[in-house]
Amino acid sequence: MRVxxxxxxxxxxxxxxxxxxxxxxxxxxxxxNLPIRYSEGFNPHQxxxxxxxxxxxxxxxxxxxxxxxxxSVDAATALEILNLNMVExxxxxxxxxxxxxxxxxMSAVTAASYTVTYKDPKDDACYIENIIDLKKKFFxxxxxxxxxxxxxxxxxxxxxxxxIYRFNLIIEDGLPVYDLLLSSGSTDNIxxxxxxxxxxxxxxxxxxxxxxxxxxxVDMYTGDKENFVSLGDIxxxx
Amino acid sequence: xxxxxxxxxxxxxxxxxxxxxxxxxxxxxxxxxDVDIRFAMCFPDVYEVGMSHLGIAILYDMLNKxxxxxxxxxxxxxPDLHNLMKERNIPLFALESQDAIKDFDFxxxxxxxxxxxxxxxxxxxxxxxALESKDRENDDPIVIxxxxxxxxxxxxxxxxxxxxxxxxxxxxxxxxxxxKEHKKNGFDRMAFxxxxxxxxGIYVPAFYQVxxxxxxxxxxxxxxxxxxxxxxIERQVVKDMDSSTYPTKMLIPFVRAIxxxxxxxxxxxxxxxxxFCQAGMxxxxxxxxxxDILKEQAKELLAATGHEEISLSSLSSxxxxxxGELMDFLIDDxxxxxxxxxxxxxxxxxxxxxxxxxxxxxxxxxxxxxPEAGSQxxxxxxxxxxxVEDIIGGATLxxxxxxxxxxxxxxxxxxxxxxxDMRAIPQLANEVAAAYYDTVPKEQRQGxxxxxxxxxxxxxxxxxxxxxxPMYEAGEYLRRAKIVNDEMKAQLNxxxxxxxxHHSDVTVLEGVFARGDRRLCPAILDAYKSGCFFDAxxxxxxxxxxxxxxxxxxxxxxxxxxxQRDLDEILPWDFINCHVTKDFLKREWxxxxxxxxxxxxxxxxxxxxxxxxxxxxxxxxR
Numbered sequence: 134m135r136v137x138x139x140x141x142x143x144x145x146x147x148x149x150x151x152x153x154x155x156x157x158x159x160x161x162x163x164x165x166n167l168p169i170r171y172s173e174g175f176n177p178h179q180x181x182x183x184x185x186x187x188x189x190x191x192x193x194x195x196x197x198x199x200x201x202x203x204x205s206v207d208a209a210t211a212l213e214i215l216n217l218n219m220v221e222x223x224x225x226x227x228x229x230x231x232x233x234x235x236x237x238x239m240s241a242v243t244a245a246s247y248t249v250t251y252k253d254p255k256d257d258a259c260y261i262e263n264i265i266d267l268k269k270k271f272f273x274x275x276x277x278x279x280x281x282x283x284x285x286x287x288x289x290x291x292x293x294x295x296x297i298y299r300f301n302l303i304i305e306d307g308l309p310v311y312d313l314l315l316s317s318g319s320t321d322n323i324x325x326x327x328x329x330x331x332x333x334x335x336x337x338x339x340x341x342x343x344x345x346x347x348x349x350x351v352d353m354y355t356g357d358k359e360n361f362v363s364l365g366d367i368x369x370x371x
Numbered sequence: 372x373x374x375x376x377x378x379x380x381x382x383x384x385x386x387x388x389x390x391x392x393x394x395x396x397x398x399x400x401x402x403x404x405d406v407d408i409r410f411a412m413c414f415p416d417v418y419e420v421g422m423s424h425l426g427i428a429i430l431y432d433m434l435n436k437x438x439x440x441x442x443x444x445x446x447x448x449x450p451d452l453h454n455l456m457k458e459r460n461i462p463l464f465a466l467e468s469q470d471a472i473k474d475f476d477f478x479x480x481x482x483x484x485x486x487x488x489x490x491x492x493x494x495x496x497x498x499x500x501a502l503e504s505k506d507r508e509n510d511d512p513i514v515i516x517x518x519x520x521x522x523x524x525x526x527x528x529x530x531x532x533x534x535x536x537x538x539x540x541x542x543x544x545x546x547x548x549x550x551k552e553h554k555k556n557g558f559d560r561m562a563f564x565x566x567x568x569x570x571x572g573i574y575v576p577a578f579y580q581v582x583x584x585x586x587x588x589x590x591x592x593x594x595x596x597x598x599x600x601x602x603x604i605e606r607q608v609v610k611d612m613d614s615s616t617y618p619t620k621m622l623i624p625f626v627r628a629i630x631x632x633x634x635x636x637x638x639x640x641x642x643x644x645x646x647f648c649q650a651g652m653x654x655x656x657x658x659x660x661x662x663d664i665l666k667e668q669a670k671e672l673l674a675a676t677g678h679e680e681i682s683l684s685s686l687s688s689x690x691x692x693x694x695g696e697l698m699d700f701l702i703d704d705x706x707x708x709x710x711x712x713x714x715x716x717x718x719x720x721x722x723x724x725x726x727x728x729x730x731x732x733x734x735x736x737x738x739x740x741x742p743e744a745g746s747q748x749x750x751x752x753x754x755x756x757x758x759v760e761d762i763i764g765g766a767t768l769x770x771x772x773x774x775x776x777x778x779x780x781x782x783x784x785x786x787x788x789x790x791x792d793m794r795a796i797p798q799l800a801n802e803v804a805a806a807y808y809d810t811v812p813k814e815q816r817q818g819x820x821x822x823x824x825x826x827x828x829x830x831x832x833x834x835x836x837x838x839x840x841p842m843y844e845a846g847e848y849l850r851r852a853k854i855v856n857d858e859m860k861a862q863l864n865x866x867x868x869x870x871x872x873h874h875s876d877v878t879v880l881e882g883v884f885a886r887g888d889r890r891l892c893p894a895i896l897d898a899y900k901s902g903c904f905f906d907a908x909x910x911x912x913x914x915x916x917x918x919x920x921x922x923x924x925x926x927x928x929x930x931x932x933x934x935q936r937d938l939d940e941i942l943p944w945d946f947i948n949c950h951v952t953k954d955f956l957k958r959e960w961x962x963x964x965x966x967x968x969x970x971x972x973x974x975x976x977x978x979x980x981x982x983x984x985x986x987x988x989x990x991x992x993r
Contacts, residue, residue, distance in 0.1 A: 145373050148388040153625040157396070160623055160677030163709075171709045175732040179709065190383050218677070220394050221373055252379065344383050 134202050137238060138215070139227030139365045141194040142187060146222030151186035158198060161218040167211060170201040184238040184353050184364060185245065185317055188324075190344070194226070195246075195352035197238045197364045205230065208370045229368030238364055241355040244298055245317040247325045248349045250310050256345055257338050259308055264336070271335045272300040280331045293331060296323045298358060314361075317353065376464035376471075377452075385451045389625040390418035393444075393466035396623040397675065399431070401441040403468055407551050410434055411465050411472040411512070413445040413480045415490035416907065421446040422622065423630035425684060426481055426518065430539045432618035440547060443467040445478075447490050448497065450905065456497055463497035473499045476550065478512045482520035485884035486877065486907035488527055491516070492899040495530065502896060503529050504577055509560050513550070522606065522653055523833045523944040526887035526895065528576035532564060536947055537572045537607025538639075540615050545570045568600045572607035575600070579946070581889060588930060590888070590941040606653065606949045610986040612639060612660045617668060620675035632680035632713065633672045637665055637697070641686035642972035642988055644979075645743070646754045646963050647782065649832035650686055652956075653949045655979060657972060658987035662693040666700050673710065682713040689718035690973070698726050719765030724772050737776035737821075738769045744788075745781060745795030751966040752787055754959070759799065766803045770810045775820040777803060782829040783851045783872075786840040786963060793851055797859035797868060800824050804864035822864075825871045826855060828878040832885050833944040834951060836959030839936040842882045848875035876914040877906070882932040888943035891931075894924040952980035 142154070149157070159179055162169050171177035180201035187193050212228040219225065235241075251259060261267065271278070278293040299314035315323040325348050330341045354361040375382070375392060382388040403409060412431055414421030421427065427444070434442035443465035448456060456463070462471040472478055478498065480491055492502055495514065501507045504514065516524065517535040524534035535542065546567060553563040564575045578600045582591045594602050609615045621633065640657035641650065669681060681701065685691060701712050712730045717723040719738055727736070742757050744750045750757060766777055781796050800822045807820040828848045831840045843851075852872040859870050884891065898920040905911035921928065936942070938957055945953075955978065962969055969977055972988045982989040 145375055145392050145394055148382050148392050149625045150389070153389055153627070156627065156631075157623070157625060159679070161396070163677035163679065164674070165677075175735075176711075177709045189388070190379075218396070220396050222394065344380065 134205055135231040135235065136200050136202055136211075137227070137229050137231050137235075137364065137368050138198045138200060138225060139229075140196045140198070140219075141224045141226055142196055142222065143192045143194070143224075144222035146220070147190055147192050150189050151183070155181075155183065157223075161215065162200065164218045165211070165214045167200070167206065167215075168203040170203050182237055182239045185242050185322070187350060191348045191350060193350035195350055195363075195365065197353060199231070199238045205371065227365050228370075229365070230371060231368045235367055236355065238353075240319065241364060242318040242353050243316065243356060244314055244354040244361055246299070246312070246314045246351040246354070248310065248312055248351055249325050249329060250347045251308065252345055252347050254308055258333065258336065261336060264309055265302055265304065267336060268300070268302040268332070271332055272297065278331055280327070282327070293323065293328060296321050297328060298361075300328070314354075374469055376461065376469040381452070381455050381459075381461075385455070386449060387418075387626050390446070391448070391452065391466070392625075393469065395466075395625065397620045398444075398467055398622050399435045399442070400467065401435070403441055403470065405438075406441040407439040407554065408437075408441070408477070408547055409470075409475040410440055410442040410477045410479060411445045411475045412442050413478060413494055415447050415480050415482075415487045415494055416905075417449055418446040418624070419626055419628050422624045422626075422628040423634075424481065424483065425630075425634050425636060426539065428618055428621055428634075429616065430479075430543070431622075432620075433540065433616045434543065434547075436616070437544075437547065439551060441467075443475075445472060445494065447493055447905070450911065453493065453497065453904075462499045463494060471498070472512065475512045476554070478514050480514075480516045481518040482516050482527075483518050484907060485520055485526075485881050486912075487520075488884060488895050489899045489904040489906055491527060491530055492896065493904045496899075502899075504532050505529070507532070507560065509558055511560075513560075513563075519649060519653065522649070522947055522949060523885065523887070524574060524576065525889045525943040526884050526891040528889040529892035529896070531576065532560075533567060534574040534576065535572055535607075536574055536604050538609050539607075540609050541607040542570050542572045546573065565597070565600070568595075571605055574604045574947075576889065581943075583890075589937075590943065593941060593943075593946055602946065604947050606947060608656075608950070608984055608986075609639070609658070610984060612658045613664050619668075619671050621672060623676060623678075630682070631678070632682050633669070633676055633678045634682050634684050635665060635669055635672065636660070636684045637688065637691050637694075638685045640987065642690055643687055643756065644754055644959075644969055644971060644977070646752070646836040646959055647743070647785065647829060647832075648686075649835050652834050652951050652979075654686070655949075655951055655972075655981035656984055656987035656989045657690070659692055662697050662700075665697055666705070669701060670705055673705070679709050680711045680713060682715065685716060687718070688714055688716045689720070689723060690971075695722065702726075702729055719762075719769065721768055724765075724768050728772055736774070737778050737823075738766070738774050739778045739780070740765065741780040742799070743780065743782050744785060744792065745797075745799050746792045748966050749785060749788060749792040749795070751968050752963045753782075753785060754963070754969055756968060756971065759802075762799065763802060763806050767806050767810050770807050770820070775807065775811075775817060776823075777820070778823045779803075779825065781824065781826045783826045783855070784829040784843050784848055786837055787966075788851075790854055793854045794858040796824060796826070796855050797862055797870070800859070800868050801862035801864050804862075804867040807867070808864070819867045821869065822867055823869045823871065824855070824859070826852060827873050828875055830878060830882045830885055833942065834947075834949045834956070836956050836963055838886065838942065838956065839938060839940075839960060841935045842879065842932040844933065845875040845879050848878060874909065874912075877909075877912055879928060879932055880906070880914070880917055883926075883928055886943070887931055890924075891926060894920045894926045897923055950979075950981040950983060955979040 170180045184197040208228045215225045282291040296316035301312040326343045333341045356362045515533040521534045567573045584591045638659040640654040642657045831837045901916045
């Protein structure tokens, strides 16, 4: 039976990369004595898969991993034991049994939501007084947002507009806070820094630095534009 | 949120930032305000190497069991971070608390190989601690080193306050108790160090004076400058491995360490007595742990770490008395699904092949032999009790079992080595390849067998029978490697053979340090100042800078490396008593010159001197 584990990766754990995190979880599951299923063959490995990897430097409260169990265990107890095997900055927040027909979290992801702020309150963008109006022009009132996207194969032109499902901007304590819902997954995977970069270009700000942003993933979704469902809302406690 | 010593922009631009954040599962968290002693335990190399070291794991656990002590870890910042820390004046910090280690009571470093000596200076430099012991003040940390290289601490004498000679389990409690007492009563650095010399195994270089002969520069006299400082330092040895402290949990690094597995030490020391091997001499007597204790520790450590592999650690695992019982237990009773066993340092015989076929994928893994020398004469000189029949027989068994990859380790430049001995290396490999084609019928072969020969260049080490032996110049090592390579190409099965050899410049330098004295200190300091560090890493090793530092300080490589030492010369490490007597080493040197084999400790006591400890193999034999 398959289980979807939801977790948060915050604080200093942002500096731990995806591969290292996967290894951490393999050991944590082992320590927790969960009856996880192993693959066949000479070098058996735990059947475990993760939804879209989170880049180094980002935090999240909406990460997911699917695991295969040989027998069912009490969800609340399992969640508690797993948490005893976490470190500061990693917290298990969900443990749900998936229906048989549920798609794997890795391939199910179609969108992800983010909160984006500026690390430096003196960032150029923080001084633009009519930034909210400009955002409306850039997003709400535009028909297309054409950018050049660099890929492994070269450069290609891309219209961001249909891949941005939500682009809200509010001012909190005098500073801009972005709330984004973006296309995610294996086909059109849009990183939040790409969207903010395009906005900065629209604002006419000088060269954009990815590292100037604090990016926090809020959740990941499956489904389509008409009906997004959180990966954490699928499944049951038993 | 836990604070970090490094700012976000640095962490985001360096390689593997998770090396520097601490927070590993099972790492120890204490409130620094609650302890009397703060100890920074350092492995002076990169995190992934240092985190794999068992000795530090043992001491970290042992020191943190004391309520009055907080032991934290430090590793060498990689050059990318090193430069940024220097640029921005960020002091070196401990991983757990992220506090600057300059404010700690101790900085302890383990010295596992000579090529880390400049990294000692890097640590002190980044920490903001004076590089030379004489310049340190009362409120500076006590710099203490240990590990195998502390059996000749003289080349780094100027940089350290204390060398702890021997196994850390024994004298640290007394040293820390003494420190605490001194700290309570108004700390005076020199008074503390003077008292510390009364604790067994504690060597304070500043309290010793050396004079040299004008004629040839060798040591004329070596001794303490005060009457109450001992003239001989006795290497510390754990007497009973079963009752000795061992961690019940180990840290789980985020960045993959070299040892990404449980390491279970099954015994200390070795019965074999190979004449080139320092560990085989200084860790005498061979002391085994009881199999019941090991079963318990294996279970406990696997549960506490979640590792999917356990490795048995020792100098010669096949010699452990109950290896069969332990392996059966690990395979049948203890290893749940997905957990693997690895067994380094095994002799290749029917038993070990049977075990290996149970725990690894035969098609993918290779069988490793370390005959160390190609000819029987040479193997007798080094006292490697391995015959050509053992090797061919072992390899044949392995081929029958389905393996077709074999790795061989050899040394070049051993004492008395002739061109014939060198040529015997590929000849032996050729015989092994021939055994494959004789053993495995054509239809069962999966292509050719692969025989890989690796040679390293022999470096004479203190406290071995070869401590008097001359080394060769870098060019001569390469000439020897070429002889091996040419001979390999002349072999019938040359297409199944592959040969790797090491760089020779670094070997010469290692040789200078291994048998060096305190006159090397200024050169090491100059080399560091000119940019040498991470010398153990080929991409950072710069031999020309070293040659310049030697020249500036009138250091002759010839004197330290190439000359044959007289058996009666006072050696820089003679003040250390490793229990193995000089008479024994001389006897063994003479046996080597006569290619005479000495039986192992289980067969016969050879009176090496370690019997005085009264434990382990010496005790059991009686």
